[in-house]
Amino acid sequence: MATQAPVSQVPDWVKAEIFIDVLKESVAGFSKIKSFKAAGGSAAGENYATIMLRVNIEVELIDGKEKSVSYMLKLPHQSEMFQAMMKINNIFEAERAAYNTIVPEMEQLYRDAGVEVKFGAKSYDLKDAKTDYVLLEDLAPQGFKNMNRLEGLDQAHTESALRKLSQWHAASVARVAQIGSYPEKYNTGFFTEQNRPIVTEINASMAKGFLESFATYEDNEEYLNIVKSLQPKLTDIYYKLAEPDTSGLNVLNHGDFWSNNMMFSHDSSGKIKETYLVDFQMPKYGSVAHDLLYFLISSTKFEDKLTKFDYYIKFYHENLVESLKILKYSKPLPTLREIHIALIKNGFWGYFTATGVMGAVLVDPTENASLDNFLGDTEEGVNFKSLLYSNPRYRKHMKIILPWLLNRGVFEEC
Numbered sequence: 156m157a158t159q160a161p162v163s164q165v166p167d168w169v170k171a172e173i174f175i176d177v178l179k180e181s182v183a184g185f186s187k188i189k190s191f192k193a194a195g196g197s198a199a200g201e202n203y204a205t206i207m208l209r210v211n212i213e214v215e216l217i218d219g220k221e222k223s224v225s226y227m228l229k230l231p232h233q234s235e236m237f238q239a240m241m242k243i244n245n246i247f248e249a250e251r252a253a254y255n256t257i258v259p260e261m262e263q264l265y266r267d268a269g270v271e272v273k274f275g276a277k278s279y280d281l282k283d284a285k286t287d288y289v290l291l292e293d294l295a296p297q298g299f300k301n302m303n304r305l306e307g308l309d310q311a312h313t314e315s316a317l318r319k320l321s322q323w324h325a326a327s328v329a330r331v332a333q334i335g336s337y338p339e340k341y342n343t344g345f346f347t348e349q350n351r352p353i354v355t356e357i358n359a360s361m362a363k364g365f366l367e368s369f370a371t372y373e374d375n376e377e378y379l380n381i382v383k384s385l386q387p388k389l390t391d392i393y394y395k396l397a398e399p400d401t402s403g404l405n406v407l408n409h410g411d412f413w414s415n416n417m418m419f420s421h422d423s424s425g426k427i428k429e430t431y432l433v434d435f436q437m438p439k440y441g442s443v444a445h446d447l448l449y450f451l452i453s454s455t456k457f458e459d460k461l462t463k464f465d466y467y468i469k470f471y472h473e474n475l476v477e478s479l480k481i482l483k484y485s486k487p488l489p490t491l492r493e494i495h496i497a498l499i500k501n502g503f504w505g506y507f508t509a510t511g512v513m514g515a516v517l518v519d520p521t522e523n524a525s526l527d528n529f530l531g532d533t534e535e536g537v538n539f540k541s542l543l544y545s546n547p548r549y550r551k552h553m554k555i556i557l558p559w560l561l562n563r564g565v566f567e568e569c
Contacts, residue, residue, distance in 0.1 A: 164206055165193045168285040169228065174212060177279045177290065182214055182224055189213040189221060196227055205246075205436075206230045209293060225293035226279070231286060234527050240353060244345050246436035247287035252338075253435035254278035254289070257407070260334065261326035268481050272322050275431040291433075299418040299431060304516050305548065307456030308414055310463065311427060316417050316454075317471045319430045320409070320446060325478030327407035327440075332484060337440050341407060344439035346397040351390065357530050358389040364540030365510045372550060378557050381566050385506075388569060396501055399441050403497045404489045408446045410437030413512055414454035443494060444501035447471065452505050453513045457552060461559050468494060502565035509556045514543035517552060 171191035178185045196209035208228040215221055229250075231241060241247075258274050265272040276291040302312055331337070345354065366382055369375060385392075399405045409416070409432060416434040419427055439445070451467055452460065459467075472491045479488055515529065521542065528539035543549065560566065 164195075165208060166230065166285065168283070169193050169208065169210070171212070173281060173283045174210070174226070176282055177226070178212065178214060178224070180279065181277075181292070182216075182222065184216040184218060186215045186217045189215050193228070205289075206232060225296060227276070227291045227293050228281075229289040229291070232526060237526060241287070243347070243350050243353065245287065247289060249340065249438065250289050250434070250436045251278070252340075253438055254291075257330075257337075257341075257438070258435070260330055261323065264326050264329055264333070264482055265322075268483065270481055272326075273429075273431070274319070274323060275433055275435075294418055294420075294431060294433075298420040299429075300420075301415050301418055304414045304454070305519070307460070308454055309456055310459060312419060313451075313455050313459070313463075313467060314470055315419065315427045315430045316412075316450065317467060318474045319417070319432060320412065320450070321471050321474035322478050323409065323432065324406040324443060324446070325475055325482060325484070328404070328479065329482040329484050330407075332486065337407060341438055342399070342440050344397065344410065344437060344441075346394050346439075351394070354393065355390045358393065359386070360530055360532050360536070361511060361540070362386050362389055363532075364537065365514075365544050368541055368544035369553075371545065372553070374554075378561070381561075381569075385566075385569055389507075392503055392569065393507065396445075396504055397439070397441060400497070400500065403500070404443045404493060405441055406443045406446070408439050408441055408443075409435070410439045410446075411512075412446045412450045413516055415516075442497050442501050443489075444497040445504050447494075447498065448501065448505040449508045449512065452508045452556065453516050457555075460552070461555055468498065499563060502560065502563050503569065505556070505560055506565060509553060509560070510544075513552065514540075514549055517549045518543050518546060519548075 171188045174191070175188070178188070190213040192211045193208045194211075196207040206229070208230065210226045210228050212224050212226075213221060214224060229247075231237060231247060254275075255278065262272060262274060276294050279290045279292075281288055281290045302308055308316065336342070362385070366386065369382055370379065411434055412432075416432065418431045418433060420429045422428050447468065451464055455463070455467075469491060472489070472494050476488050515524070518524070521539075523535060523539045523542070525539075527533070528536040529543075530536070
């Protein structure tokens, strides 16, 4: 998730000269910089966890011609809450490691199998950066864009996203078989004992905001006591589900797979040409159910969210098996039934999604959309969470999701 940066948030060190080596690497025939501008790269409410800058540079080539190039630069917030979180879980280190190591390894697995699969933007090293950062090629000039998060993804875009996710998951499984286990940071992710206090604090703040709004919903009687009883248990449930399940399929989950963390390009008729993943800040090795529940509950259009859920799982499974075969995966292939069992066992991940990121997906754009307000208990934060959980669009989705979760037995052991 990233907030748009006003000019005041563009650090003094973000200057033309530190991009010279990047330009030499990425622009054939680069000679010199003619002009340089850094400005906000995404609108308020479209991302949360980082500041996103779009860096536009006019360059002169060796032959005298001029060319426009652009990059996306992700920077950390300087708020006290964010800096505290960074000390115990540096998402910038995780994302740069993903772009520099994990993504190339996975793409090479497909290349070795004779298939070209690309997962996302190219990343670059930026010399003399004064803070943590991630620097990426700007995909917008290539025609890539996010779809409207408020409307939700239609079937064509959902299928395209699931196809790419299945390729990612398949490669992550094949990588373990061929290269070995992931570094420990991918096995634990954010769910370390050191992080438990801050996870508990975040869960308490989010749960309180949801409960206060949910108490005003009509026809909530069947669920209100359930929601109340869950409050003190959320962190323990979260940590239990975060552990890899040795009896099921484990993959390297993207970890934040919602509609704004994927970009689509289309041809002149509107047909999808390619889908790329973005924001590899929260990769976590664990049950395949996590990415699936997170994505399908948060980001699909209302009319399809539950009516096509089982179809989407079947579609994902077919593509997963196809990719595993391409990668010559030698172990038994996962069955559709095994995927459904994982979804049932990890069903509470759907509740976390519905009461967490889905609120951010469905809220109207607002200048109050920030990580501090999303997670914090200030007056502004309380008001923002009320906006998240009380708006008609969110209520409409929750009206069908809670019965669906209940009927799948999600709350039985809570």
